[in-house]
Amino acid sequence: MAGPQKPGPKRSAPPRQPGSAQADRPRTEQGAARRLANKAARDQRQTVALPPLPADSLALALTIAAEGLAKVRGGQALNDGLASLWAPYPDLPASTRGAAQDMLYGTLRDYARSEVMLRQLMQQALTEPVIDGLLRVALHRLEARPDAAHTIVDQAVEASARIARGGLKGLTNGVLRNALRQWPTLIAAADRDDEGRYRHPRWWINATRRNHPEHWQAILQAANTHPPMCLRINRRVTTLAAEQTLLREAGIATRALGDWALLLEKPIPVASLPGYADGRLSVQDWGAQQAATLLDLQAGQRVLDACAAPGGKTAHMLELADIELTALDADPQRARRVSDQLARLSLNATVQAADCRDASLWDGQAYDRILADVPCSASGVVRRHPDIKWLRQSEDVAGFATLQAEILDALWARLAPGGKMLYVTCSIFADENSLQVARFAARHNDCQRLAFDDGLPERRLLPGPEHDGFYFALLQKR
Structure with a gap:
């Protein structure tokens, strides 16, 4: 929906024709009628249902990640919010679900960077939490996938049209396209700010520095990486060698840690682990x-x-x-x-x-x-x-x-x-x-x-x- 029009120069009203309905209607009533008609037209445009986002689209993944981010910023723990996040999308493809979860986790790791960037891009904070989340998810995605920048912006704009009305689609488009134009400046600003650089709240950075003066930077940097996935072998029913062989045959590469643990070279869904359902192994750091x-x-x-x-x-x-x-x-x-x-x-x-x-x-x-x-x-x-x-x-x-x-x-x-x-x-x-x-x-x-x-x-x-x-x-x- 277009924003409010700026007032232009005053123009004299056209002459009324004697005996016409227009001439017999008071001017104030004519103005009121026009305003009501215009409002009705705007309301009609606002209530036109947009087609749903394709289930395998980046726009839908961005939307779900933004909804999850809004839940966390509202005080809900991520573990508690994930189940309710998927509930409205029962037929969600695994690829979309995986992309949404990856973007949600990544945006939370990088949240402080998006905070610095949005301060450069907007004069005041948004009050619509999901649109705010969408901008942050899109900024994270832009930094992670710079080669797909224009696709990310276009899909974020498509997502914003389904999330909120009242000009926020245009705002999303304007903020993100402005971000593309200013990208080197935004990255430099984020890197100069301690919170943006280390991706932690300032109090957390200071506490880590006090507690670990020799390793604080390495600790903060490690906290922003993807966690390792490790397995514990149930020694009551199997052996490490047997499980490593079965995993290798399934195309899952591992490295032994001690006598009863296997570190996966690449994390995979737990349901994909042979031996998990029947109790031969567990996932444990x-x-x-x-x-x-x-x-x-x-x-x-x-x-x-x-x-x-x-x-x-x-x-x-x-x-x-x-x-x-x-x-x-x-x-x-x-x-x-x-x-x-x-x-x-x-x-x-x-x-x-x-x-x-x-x-x-x-x-x-x-x-x-x-x-x-x-x-x-x-x-x-x-x-x-x-x-x-x-x-x-x-x-x-x-x-x-x-x-x-x-x-x-x-x-x-x-x-x-x-x-x-x-x-x-x-x-x-x-x-x-x-x-x-x-x-x-x-x-x-x-x-x-x-x-x-x-x-x-x-x-x-x-x-x-x-x-x-x-x-x-x-x-x-x-």
Whole structure:
């Protein structure tokens, strides 16, 4: 729809013919009639239904990615929003779904760059969240696929026509074509800005620099890459060599990490993995696989997995040893995911939807081993969950540290004398890691910090080509 016309020079009205209907109608009524007629015509143009976007079009993929971005910016976690994102498109081809998800994740990783660019391109922020998301997705796509620039702009304009009316199609066209004209300037501006260059919120950049003064740039850069995909072999039913052979025969190249893990050269959909459905292997980051092996599990032990969802570490412990395991998670839906994991792998444990701090859950029997994989900022797995960067606030780290301390104190009371508790986070921040453990040890005189096989009292994994970021500390009750 065209925008409002600028007022032009005043013109005298044409002479009225005596006796005509026009002459007998008051001028004000004539003006009102014209305005109503014009409004009706505009409304008619606005309500003309546009044909749906082709299911295999870039325009539809851009639209879906923009809708997902709007959900995240509205405060919804990406994992929670994905299911509802696909629901309106039941017949979506796999290629379109894959393109939409790739653009959504990529735009979230690069969100700070689009913020810098849009400040150069627009005088004020948009109030229509999906159009705002569409512009950001298109800018990300333009940087990733410069050879297809004009196609991307044309398809984004087509998408905007279905998303909103009232001139926003023209705005989308104008902003993106202006971006093409100014592209070198926009890239230079994004690279000069710390948030645009490192693709993280400023508070996160500063916190990473404080916590890792020697590696902060490498950590931030790693967080903007695609995460590796690693498999854990179920040693109860198969071997690494057997599964590597089957994967190779299916055209899936892997590299062994240790005795029971395979790193895929290229991530693929989980459903495409031979051996996944029948429980021969699981998808689990190589860093996360360290937890179960560090807990010193022995047959017959009573073990508590205190914050178990989604169940990867729960299952891994059961694959390693014949133990009596209880798995807790405060979220009933996430607790069901633990049960589903165990069912797929034919493993048995007691799974409860419960807060591990709840003293009423304790039956008085102490645990020999406790895995405390506590809630945290998830700053070590942000490339796998790029929405975290934009949903977290700086004060959240302190909030997680408080929650972690409460969990540790509650779990320590349930640990048997001589028992061991492994403290785990997927954070890179010291407040949740080494400082948290030091504060805990200072509160509990019966706490002894045990060294790992490298002689160090803690293990820090920073995000890299083979694994995400994790922290481990093993504590024994005297």
